[in-house]
Amino acid sequence: MTDLWNERAEAYRNAPEQREGEDLDRIVEWAAGAKTALDVATGGGHVARRLREAGFEVVSADPAPGMKADVICPAEHLPFADSSFDLVVTRIAPHHFEDIALAVAEMARVARERLIVEDTLYVSEVVEEAERLRDPTHVSSYSEHEWRSFLEAAGLQIEAVETYEKRHPLAEWLARTDTSEQDGARVRELLADRIEGDEYVDHKLLIRARKR
Numbered sequence: 001m002t003d004l005w006n007e008r009a010e011a012y013r014n015a016p017e018q019r020e021g022e023d024l025d026r027i028v029e030w031a032a033g034a035k036t037a038l039d040v041a042t043g044g045g046h047v048a049r050r051l052r053e054a055g056f057e058v059v060s061a062d063p064a065p066g067m068k069a070d071v072i073c074p075a076e077h078l079p080f081a082d083s084s085f086d087l088v089v090t091r092i093a094p095h096h097f098e099d100i101a102l103a104v105a106e107m108a109r110v111a112r113e114r115l116i117v118e119d120t121l122y123v124s125e126v127v128e129e130a131e132r133l134r135d136p137t138h139v140s141s142y143s144e145h146e147w148r149s150f151l152e153a154a155g156l157q158i159e160a161v162e163t164y165e166k167r168h169p170l171a172e173w174l175a176r177t178d179t180s181e182q183d184g185a186r187v188r189e190l191l192a193d194r195i196e197g198d199e200y201v202d203h204k205l206l207i208r209a210r211k212r
């Protein structure tokens with residue numbers, strides 16, 4: 001899977017819906033008060049970039065060397081001591097994590113104060129099928145209820161939850177993961193009631209949690 005992400009690195013650095021959005025602005029707002037931050041599954045590095053521009057000291061982490069993170073590691077094994085960072089953030093990535101409970105426990109362990117998580121909101125098994133067909137590295141999206149359970153099990157208290165709409169230009173969204181024409185046609189069929197014009201519309205859940 002890491003090889004796939006190395007090949008996609010440039011596309012994820014440049015994709016408009018990854019590079020920008022109100023969700024990113026909100027993450028920077030929610031980071032206020034912290035000095036140090038870890039960006040887990042940094043991908044194109046957009047959270048790390050925005051937090052650095054805002055004056056935070058940031059370490060980025062990702063298992064794919066092509067993403068050029070500061071530290072190459074999966075979310076499930078973060079090579080940092082307990083409470084190493086005031087804040088830990090992970091954006092639009094947990095649906096790729098092999099072991100979500102372990103990843104959340106690791107992020108909670110290395111955070112001193114706060115964790116901010118953003119990910120695609122679970123809709124249905126039909127949408128999951130489309131997501132996996134488009135991208136074999138898609139493991140699972142989760143509902144708000146599931147996210148609350150993961151975070152609470154890791155000893156975190158949820159402070160705020162928001163939802164953001166993301167609009168993905170379909171052709172570019174399918175091209176980014178090198179989806180074949182045949183699979184692309186099936187993905188369009190499965191997502192039919194979530195496609196508006198030439199855009200696929202999904203929702204991201206953004207959660208701010210504090211260590212107890």
Ligand SMILES: C[S@@+](CC[C@H](N)C(=O)[O-])C[C@H]1O[C@@H](n2cnc3c(N)ncnc32)[C@H](O)[C@@H]1O
Pocket residue numbers: 002005012018019040041042043044045046047062063064067073074075076090091092093096097098
């Ligand atoms: C969609 S990109 C991340 C987007 C990025 N955080 C942003 O804000 O634009 C998903 C990233 O998750 C990484 N990834 C996949 N499996 C992972 C895991 N188990 N632990 C941490 N990162 C993982 C991939 O290498 C990839 O860079």
